[in-house]
Amino acid sequence: MAVTMNDVAKAAGVSLKTVSNVLNNYEFIRPATKQRVEDAIAELGYEANLTARSLRSGKTSMLGLVLSDLSAPYYAELASRLMDAATKHGYRVLVEQSAADSGAELNALQGPFRQLTDGLLFTPLSIGADAIAERAGSKPLVMLGEHIVDPRFDLVTMKNEEAAAALTSHLLAGGRRRIAVIGATAEESTGTAGLRLNGYRAALKKAGIPFDPALIAPGEWRRDAGAAAVAGLLEAGVEFDAVFGLNDVLALGAMHELLIRGVRVPQDVAVAGFDDVDEARFASPSLTTVSPGMDEIAERSMALLLDRIAGRETADAGVHVEAEFQLNIRESAP
């Protein structure tokens, strides 16, 4: 059997409550008593039972993170930072992969996963604001990304439209006129893909260039889908002089397919992405992309969630934060 608080109390010759006081840093405790308790703890090698503490206090010291797929570099990098941040504040993070499946997203919101955590960082991809509001419960919930922009929820996101517009303008300034977009359908205008596409359209409009739906190719946000989308455009005979992958892996997959087919990057076709994952910098050619402010996103979302949990943030309406972005011009689209 493990050592319990009771054992410590006996060894130190005090009551249970006193041990608890010492453990919880209660102020008004006689130094000598405190010392005796600490000695007993050290001697017995006592470690608090977190489950018991959690049952009694209702706090778990765990935070939930819901995202579609941890093996996607953007999410992997984000999760890694969030975990480091959580550790600094005495929390652990429990990750749930939704695979962008609505059932999985709903489950993460109310099932055991929610119960096990004091608050949630949630990247919704399939379910809507009302479905979330219905099940949100009372525990703090901070949205990540831009599928749900709703005054009811806290939200930490990036400047998708502005950044996509800036990137598109950069491609236009480089003389590109037929910029293919990979990772969206021509009709999309909400969610991450939609917002980035809006930015693209806005930049075209500003430059007086008509929007051509033939240039927009859908695809899951993975490398193989990026490659397949470019292959599709090429085989359909669509002409283009640039490719904007709505995220980096899409752009990287597209670039690979172009190079394999003997299309020169950037001479024949410029390629740009979005995310600035580490891989972008080391691709050949290195990838021009948007750095969406991941550090700021990780930091702000964690701070906001912890503030909600601790009751330091009390705004009734959702707090909305937008991280600053930056354009990283590299070889693939100079």
Add this chain to the structure above:
Amino acid sequence: MAVTMNDVAKAAGVSLKTVSNVLNNYEFIRPATKQRVEDAIAELGYEANLTARSLRSGKTSMLGLVLSDLSAPYYAELASRLMDAATKHGYRVLVEQSAADSGAELNALQGPFRQLTDGLLFTPLSIGADAIAERAGSKPLVMLGEHIVDPRFDLVTMKNEEAAAALTSHLLAGGRRRIAVIGATAEESTGTAGLRLNGYRAALKKAGIPFDPALIAPGEWRRDAGAAAVAGLLEAGVEFDAVFGLNDVLALGAMHELLIRGVRVPQDVAVAGFDDVDEARFASPSLTTVSPGMDEIAERSMALLLDRIAGRETADAGVHVEAEFQLNIRESAP
């Protein structure tokens, strides 16, 4: 207040025990009783309190995964698969990033992290077998990787030496004679780096080519370090016609640096890696690498851990599993 088992018992007109029996799929229960309890559960929207269950049963339904850094593609991909596998068996996985720090590794082994989990999948990088044995406690513990090969512990790993030898032989067969290795020191012979280096040396020996320590460049296993290591070799005037990055990101960083400096890959210098992360297939040129059998590793390690937890695996000595590898010959070293 949340709905408790007591509420369900009252609503169904049965005792607590009966509700518990239904929840735990106890066999001998009258169908009518079972139905009544299930109706009450559905009507009240009852959800078991996992913390209470855990306090009483001593089981947490969580598994621990300790690795150095979740943002490294190999670990991100592995973690993603392990989580999916765990979910299938009703477990969640709690990840701890050790940053290869011995203090963090020791903490993961016995602190709160251990307490919160029913078993551990552990990639030790800094601490030794004795330190682990001392603190291992009684909960199941499966080692991942090859830092610790010890009869006391269960281990699931890959054929590092064989695979590295096969890859090196492939480079030699392609006419390469001065193969630089990145990610180890010339003296290493244990741990992942050491084993892969051993394989390299064995292949050289077999081909009658002397080992040249000048060709071995150390570096953290990251892209930037791979690039820096190659830059270092080049600037030191070391001649080489191939680079073996001891993992993919190292190789990819190295390849990027070569290309930037106008060295052609594979014409002037062939490049090969180890891991076969998704990125390898889509690099330009695509990366020749070892596929170490990640699917098998994820599957076998999860199965072994769950078998230990459930008591299905009872071997006193550690069970050792080695996944099969495969060579993926691509453009960077045809």
Add this chain to the structure above:
DNA sequence: CTGAAAGCGCTTACAG
């Protein structure tokens, strides 16, 4: 400053 007691919501022998 410190003690004795209740209770968080389950599971599990122990009876019947």
Add this chain to the structure above:
DNA sequence: CTGAAAGCGCTTACAG
């Protein structure tokens, strides 16, 4: 097949 009771190891009013 089902009930009444104890207890997992904490925290937290309530007294003093």
